[in-house]
Every structure is written in C-alpha cells, then in structure tokens.
Amino acid sequence: MSGGFVEIRDRVSRAAIYVVAAKTGERARIETQRQALIARENAFGFDPAGTPADLAVLQEMARTAEK
Numbered sequence: 001m002s003g004g005f006v007e008i009r010d011r012v013s014r015a016a017i018y019v020v021a022a023k024t025g026e027r028a029r030i031e032t033q034r035q036a037l038i039a040r041e042n043a044f045g046f047d048p049a050g051t052p053a054d055l056a057v058l059q060e061m062a063r064t065a066e067k
Contacts, residue, residue, distance in 0.1 A: 006020050019030060048055040 008018055010016060019027070021027065021030075046054050046057075048058045
C-alpha cells in the first residue's frame, strides 16, 4: 500500500484473483467461504481439471450454449 493505492507485483502462469479489504477479518471470512465452496464442489465428485470425461461434459455444455 502506497499513497492510498495498492500495487501488486506478481507473475502468474494462468490467472490470479486479489482481494483487498479495509475491514478487519474480511480475509478470514472470505477464505472460510472459499473453503466451504470447494467442499461443496468436491461433494459432487465432478472434476473437469482431473477427469477427461468431466471436462468433455463442460465442453459439450459450452458448445450447446453457443447455439
């Protein structure tokens, strides 16, 4: 933080999300929510990043949505 601005210097290979909050505890609250969402995703057993068949489902959905 410098002069009222936030500057981030980083190198990312794919994508990154940065969250800046003025309120104390926001980082912990957001991380708790993120972990809960990951748990919900894992409960589905759907893993397009690790399972080619699951990725094919997403690709087909994208093709269908384009029509």
